[in-house]
Amino acid sequence: MNFKTDRPIYLQVIDDIKGRMLSGELKVGQKLPSTRDLAKVYQINPNTASRVYREMEHEGLCFTQRGTGTYVTEDEQIWKKLRSDMAEDTLKDFCQRMSAMGFTEEETVELIRHQYRKI
Amino acid sequence: MNFKTDRPIYLQVIDDIKGRMLSGELKVGQKLPSTRDLAKVYQINPNTASRVYREMEHEGLCFTQRGTGTYVTEDEQIWKKLRSDMAEDTLKDFCQRMSAMGFTEEETVELIRHQYRKI
Amino acid sequence: MNFKTDRPIYLQVIDDIKGRMLSGELKVGQKLPSTRDLAKVYQINPNTASRVYREMEHEGLCFTQRGTGTYVTEDEQIWKKLRSDMAEDTLKDFCQRMSAMGFTEEETVELIRHQYRKI
Amino acid sequence: MNFKTDRPIYLQVIDDIKGRMLSGELKVGQKLPSTRDLAKVYQINPNTASRVYREMEHEGLCFTQRGTGTYVTEDEQIWKKLRSDMAEDTLKDFCQRMSAMGFTEEETVELIRHQYRKI
DNA sequence: GTGGTCTAGACCACT
DNA sequence: GTGGTCTAGACCACC
Numbered sequence A, B, C, D: 001m002n003f004k005t006d007r008p009i010y011l012q013v014i015d016d017i018k019g020r021m022l023s024g025e026l027k028v029g030q031k032l033p034s035t036r037d038l039a040k041v042y043q044i045n046p047n048t049a050s051r052v053y054r055e056m057e058h059e060g061l062c063f064t065q066r067g068t069g070t071y072v073t074e075d076e077q078i079w080k081k082l083r084s085d086m087a088e089d090t091l092k093d094f095c096q097r098m099s100a101m102g103f104t105e106e107e108t109v110e111l112i113r114h115q116y117r118k119i
Numbered sequence E: 001g002t003g004g005t006c007t008a009g010a011c012c013a014c015t
Numbered sequence F: 001g002t003g004g005t006c007t008a009g010a011c012c013a014c015c
Helices: A007-020 A035-042 A046-058 A076-100 A105-119 B009-020 B033-040 B047-057 B077-101 B105-118 C011-020 C037-044 C046-058 C076-100 C107-119 D007-023 D035-042 D046-058 D077-099 D105-118
Strands: A062-065 A071-074 B064-065 B069-072 C062-065 C069-072 D062-063 D068-071
Touching: A007 A035, A007 A046, A035 A046, A046 A105, A062 D105, A071 C046, A076 B077, A076 B105, A105 B105, B009 B033, B009 B047, B009 B077, B009 D007, B033 B047, B069 D007, C011 C046, C011 C076, C011 D062, C037 C046, C046 C062, C046 C069, C107 D077, C107 D105, D007 D035, D007 D046, D007 D077, D035 D046, D046 D062
Parallel strands: none
Antiparallel strands: A062 A071, B064 B069, C062 C069, D062 D068
16 A cells, blocks of 8 residues: 555555445454554554554444454444545545536536446 | 655646646646746656656646746647546546445435535 | 553553542643653653553543643533542442441441541 | 552552451451462462561461461451551542542532442 | 654563 | 554654
């Protein structure tokens, strides 16, 4: 993964994991990589990897079982919140861009419909 | 500006300038900063700044007047292409994200309308 | 300060600071020691001191101003919660001890009254 | 058991045993563990375990029967003193804490009654 | 000066 | 093997 320089690495890793959760790559209750493996995958220090899980646990995104590992949360509320937060960010950014490019609401909607049919 | 590490800086600068052109910050025929100033603004090497304009000129995004400077293109076709290319990228990325999060076409359109009314 | 071995240092430091907050030694909005000073006072690593403030901020017990320092929270709700939590812990522990020693409710109350008059 | 670093271990062990005596876990005339077993239980040096009983015997808390072992005292006066000393310490500490947190005598009494009803 | 982050390497407790 | 903590020392951005 390639990190930007203006944002803490641990936050960028968290964002990436959140994306994998929402895309379905990581599912409810699934075991996450060990901190050491996470460190290898993202090429970061094990301590930083540890912080990733610590902060995520703090947000309720995962939970840990001593001695066995870290797991994706099973709390539905958290999943809902994650999904809506992520969607809001994506939406805001998108509408700002389209608006800045001069597209009206109707034009944008039309393009969306067109694009969706391609997927 | 913050650069990623996985993409040539000059391309990231060009993307940024394209954005400023589409947002209206940079207008038709407007004078662009000198390569030296560009280097200062983006905190990049003057050679890199030079390459930025060379590549942009190659794409038709700007033109150089010997002795006076570099100016934003006045070619309408280029502007149209820029606008549609940029929109397509933005659209693709957006629809993929929303789709990955499990939003249907109708849900997305509804959210777009809602968001547009906030802007 | 003397640390127990069965509890993370940073939590023991937090407990100590909470006590100082409730005893009035640390007041609303007051500047806390810099992380480096905190490290010296408690003879811990600056990183551990940093973690103390990070966790405390997370609990809403303090807030940081970039470049200037860390300050005791001004949120009344947090203060109320801190006070009630601390009181509950103290109470539980006390009543369990007295009960274990065989003192009845009335005997304990009588002893409390007697002790309060000495203070 | 977890020891603090600022107080001799043998004193901390004695405090712990006193607590077990008052809580009824250790009763009048009951046989105490051998010094070897005591050392194992508390994970301390056998010499330290030996000192524990020596000091306790000096306080009259236990007595030794050559060849058979060490036993909890049967002296009622000692038990009374132990009970009142322990209670006094507990009381002092408790009232100081509550007072420091700003609770009045009446508030404290009210909370005690409330807590006792939970036990 | 302040806090924030990152790396490196160590030790611990739990399973 | 797992995560959790701690120390050491470094660099950064902000004020």
